[in-house]
Amino acid sequence: MYKSIVLRGFVLLLLSVSVFLPAQAGMVGTAQMASGSTLAVELAAIGEQRAWIEQQLIAGGVNEADALQRVAAMTDAQVVELHRRIDAEPAGGNAIVWLLVILLITELAGWTDIIPAIRPVN
Numbered sequence: 001m002y003k004s005i006v007l008r009g010f011v012l013l014l015l016s017v018s019v020f021l022p023a024q025a026g027m028v029g030t031a032q033m034a035s036g037s038t039l040a041v042e043l044a045a046i047g048e049q050r051a052w053i054e055q056q057l058i059a060g061g062v063n064e065a066d067a068l069q070r071v072a073a074m075t076d077a078q079v080v081e082l083h084r085r086i087d088a089e090p091a092g093g094n095a096i097v098w099l100l101v102i103l104l105i106t107e108l109a110g111w112t113d114i115i116p117a118i119r120p121v122n
Contacts, residue, residue, distance in 0.1 A: 046076050046079055046080070049079050049080065049083040050071050050072075050074075050079055052083065053071050053074075053079060053082055053083060053086065054067045054068060054071050056086055057070065057071070104118075
């Protein structure tokens with residue numbers, strides 16, 4: 001009796017899973033395939049990108065020998081990603097914002113007394 005209930009439940013589970021799993025198939029067009037090959041085009045110009053990143057690091061204050069060593073240690077995919085994002089990413093990120101948030105939280109909690117005008121929450 002117990003085995004038949006478990007067997008029926010298992011069959012029901014398998015049937016329900018197979019019914020709700022959709023199968024998708026379709027034709028892939030040339031334009032769709034061509035749009036996916038942008039990484040291959042970027043990898044072809046990897047030498048130029050490495051040189052550009054080295055120049056950016058040196059302009060940012062990194063020692064020339066260190067810049068060459070850092071870029072040489074990067075993989076091709078890392079070089080492509082950094083080349084895409086280097087102008088958008090701030091050096092140091094949002095460290096000042098995080099510092100101010102942490103100071104405000106500690107001030108409100110009463111752990112610090114940096115700003116006398118802020119009274120701690122009791």
